[in-house]
Amino acid sequence: MTTDAMEAMDAPDATAAQRTTLPRRGTGAAEPRRSTSGLHDSDYFAVFGAAAASLALTWLFFSRLAPFSGLLGFVVFAYVLFLVLYAILVSYDEDGPAVRDRITSVIVHSLAAVLLLALVFVVVYTMWSGRKALPHLNFFTQDMTNAGPLQPLTIGGSRHALIGTLIQIAIALALTVPVGLLAAVFLNEVPGRYARLVRTVVEAMTALPSIVAGLFVYATAILALGVEKSGFAASLAISVMMLPIIIRAADVVIRLVPGTLREASYALGSPxxxxxxxxxxxxxxxxxxxxxxLGTARGIGETSPVLLTAGYTAVTNYDPVHGPMVSLPLATFEFVKSPQPTMIARGFGTAALLLVLVLLLFVAARLIGGRAAGELSRRGVHRRVVASRRDKRRMDERRTARGLAGVTAGAAAMSYPAHPDRPEHPGTGPAQGVDGS
Amino acid sequence: MRTRARTAGAGTSPEPGAADDRARRLHGDSGPADRLFRAVATSGGSLVLAVMLLVGGFLTYRAWQALRVAKWSFLTTAAWEPDAHHVGIAAVITGTVLIAAVAIVFAVPLAIGTALYISEYAPPRLRRTLISTIDLMAAVPSVIYGLWGLFFLQGKVIGLARWLSTYFGWFPLFKVDNADPHDPLATATVYTASTFIAGMVVAMMVTPIICSIIREVFSQAPVGEREGAYALGATRWGMIRAVVLPYGTGGMIGGTMLGLGRALGETIGVYLVISPVFEIQPHILQAGTSSVSSLIALRYGEASQFGMSALMAAGLALFLMTLVVNFVASSIVARSRSGATAE
Structure with missing residues (x-):
């Protein structure tokens, strides 16, 4: 709408209102393009102005006017002052709702920043505190057999804990993955009252505190059945804890498989x-x-069930059935209970190792997964296309073989390659996953 | 996927004229292989059910011995002297609940703020990364948060704890015995190893859980109503207050309770930070507190037959508490999403 039209609408004059105004061409400069972005220069000025003013005022209070001290106090005071000043600055330009909008926006942004910073800080702090122990190669290749609390960091390491963790989680996975997946399939494929009961109980068991899972295995396997404190007992405890987690996650994933795929398969007559x-x-x-x-990552990091069932040892134990076997979180826990700085450094080194392991698992999970059911990566689509082509070739061959044998024309009319050069749509057809075999 | 399923469902709905057409049984028996499959799947489910019932049943059975001796005083006794048959969970339950409450007080604002940021404010390109980061935070082992709380947070929080107890000591929760804020040489140890610090550590563990549930509920707020709010001239906060928050109320409550369930059961983070006492200790800033899980971790080793049974009873009480909290929470979350999810 041009300025003329605006004037025409604004003008109360009747004759002007009745006249149709055509936009004049080529007169004057082109209208400048207006910014449709929600952010303007004045917003940045308000933020930075308020920040500078609040910092200066807080400094004035803390060093000159009031008997305040402390970094935390400084930050909180400056933040509150910033909010007030920012509200005042914005209120010069905007109305009440807009001011409230700006203030809440700032608060939401800062809450998210606090949480993310805290996470980054925890990770970096652990790595940084592990820097004393981690550069020594012996930290990965030795156990604590020859290293007492007073030995320097060049002797001893956490090989026993790393090996123990790997053995324990391997046994736990061997127990939980088949049972967990079978149970998840059961929940989805054999629906009924019984499946609902099982689902309810599994959901209830996710509430089981990990220490109680450990206590259960301690009381049954170790005290009642006479299994000694060992890697196997720890694996049992980890399994009791991981099983409901894996079942629930797998249940959700299987439930997301599109019903159309199942129906298509049933329609083809497959049992x-x-x-x-x-x-x-x-x-x-x-x-x-x-x-x-993700279940593995949870299981690896659990300390409390292992604390009750695995026992503690300083030597490497490859035998999961006999003798105590330590794991990374348990070793961390035992190391930092010591008052010696070298032991605490070892504890942080072990914690850093554990964190790296969890991070690796997590990255692997994100690389593999993170997609909805039936959604394919580019390579997956490619594999499907290749498999489809192979099927087509196979069917063609079979058809020609049958044709030679003299089958009726009905089969030929039913088979799809009526157009042998039909273009394939890798984005739609194969991605449906019907030919998933 | 959802829309396609819906249109497919609409296509198969019965014609008005075919009202007498009864629903036929869909999956009939399709051979012995299928019967075997059903049997195997059912036995898998039954195995899981058996294991889970065994855990619950065994806990109850072993706890019974202690409960029969202690009777109702098990709930009201604060001391833990199993050899004298004088045990009770009044102190540990109080400690557990207080630690969880402190954790929730810290975690909920952070979780709601972050969830709002991710679902409403963050640029769409960043969103997936942020969600993964929060999930990663939930996967960090609790012993690492415990280390962080013990070696880093403990020293930094003393100042805040002293300030709170000095100026808000009239409020019973913030009172600290044996502390003289006007004595410059007073030792700071009365402020360490407290419920407050343990609660902050637990808050770090439960915030990502609460956050991811709340974010999911927020992101399911209907688009039409969001756009309607904007079309009526609402600011972003106006839209959030009118559409997203009312829609996500159930999710916020449920997510908070699920976080509470996790916070009640945390062991190692708490065990590393606190120094255990067995009396009811309502002063959250003061050194010394206890929780059920750290009690078990502390006492399982030297427990006699009766002591073990008493620990089982304490574990059972904790389990029942988290169970009730979790069930209420998941029913609230499930109801809050009514009609929004595919099933």
């Missing part, structure tokens, strides 16, 4: 187990992998 094996599980594969990996 249930074939549908599960060739359609449901392959479609949910990335999600299931993610569920298992």
């Amino acid at each position: 249930r187990w074939r549908t599960v094996w060739h359609v449901v599980l392959p479609t949910a594969r990335s999600g299931l992998t993610t569920a298992v990996i």
Whole structure:
């Protein structure tokens, strides 16, 4: 709308209102393009102005006017002052709702920043505190057999804990993955009152505190059945804790498999187990992998069940059935209970190792998973296309073989390659996952 | 996917004329292989059910011995002297609840703020990264948060704790016994190893859990109503207050309670930070507190037959508490999403 039209609308004059005004061309400069962005220069000025003013005022208060001290106090005081000043600055230009909008926006941004900074800080702090122990190669290749609390960091390490963690989590995975996936398949494929009961109980068990899982295994396996404190007992405790987590995550993933895929498979006449094996599980594969990996990350980091069931030792133990076997979180826990600085440094080194392991698992989970059921990566689509072509070739061959044998024309009319050069749509057809076998 | 499922459902809905067409049973018996499959799957489910019932049943069975001796005084006794058959969970439950409450007080504003940021303010390109980061935070082992709390946070919080107890000591929760704020040489140890610090450590562990649930509920707020609010001239905060927050109320409450369930059961982070006492200690800034899980971690080793049973009873009480909290929470979360999810 041009300025003329505006004037015409604004003018109360009747004759002017009745006249149709055409925009004049080529007169004067072109109208400057207005910015449609929500942010203007004045917003930046207000933020930076308020920040500078609040810092200066806070400094004045803390060093000259009031008997305040302390970094935390400084930050809180400056922040509150910043909010007040910012509100005042914005209120010069905007009305009440806009001021409230700006203030809440600042608060939301700062809350998110605090949380993310805290996370980054925890990770960096652990790594940084582990810097004393980690550069020594012996930290990865030796156990604590020859290292007492007073030995320097050049002797001893956490090989025993690393090996113990790997053995324990491997046994726990061997127990939980088959049972967990089977149970998740059961919950989805054999629905009914019984499945609902199992789902309710599994949900209840996710509330089981990890220490109680440890206490259960301690009381049953160790005290009642006479299993000694060992890596196997620790794996049992970890399994009791991981099982509900894996079942729930896998249950959610399998439930997200599109019903149309299942129905298509049933429509082709395949029985249930074939549908599960060739359609449901392959479609949910990335999600299931993610569920298992995230469960593993939880299981690796658990200290309390291991604390009760694994025992503590300073030597490397490869035998999960006999003798105590220590794991990374447990070693961290035992190291930092010592008052010696070198032991605490070792504790932080072990914690850093554990954190790196969890980070690696997490990155692996994100690389594999993070996609919805049936959604494919580019390579996955490519594999599907190749498999489709192979199927087509196979069917063609079979058809020609049958044709030679003299089959009726009905089969030829049913088979799809009526147009042999039909273009393939890798984005739609194969990605449906119907030919997932 | 959802829309496609919906249109497919609409396509198969019965014609008005075919009202007498009864629903047929869909999956009939399709051979022995399928029956075997059903049997195997059912046995897998039954195995899980058996393990879970075994845990619950065994806990109850072993706890019974102590509960029969201690009777109702198990809930009201603060001391933990299993050899004298004088045990109770009044002190540890109080400590557990206070630690969880402090954790929730810190965690909920952070979680709601971050969830709002991710679902409403963050640029769409960053969103996935932020979600992964929060999930990662939930995967960091609790012993690492414990280390951080013990070696870093402890020293930094003393100042805040002293300030709170000096100026707000009239409020019973913030009172600290044996502390003289006017004595410059007073030792700071009365402020360490307290409920407050343990609660802050636990807050770090439960914030990502609460945050991811709340974010999911926020992001499911209906687009049409959001756009409607904007079309009526609402600012972003106006839209959030009118659409996102009312829609996400159930999710916020449920997510908070799920976080509370986790906070009640935390062990190692708490165990590393606190110094255990077995009396009811309502002063959150003062050194010394206790929780059920750290009690178990502390006492399981030297426990006699009766002591073990008493620990089981304490564990059972904790489990029942987290169970109730979790069930209420997940029913609230499930109801808050009514109609928004695919199923």
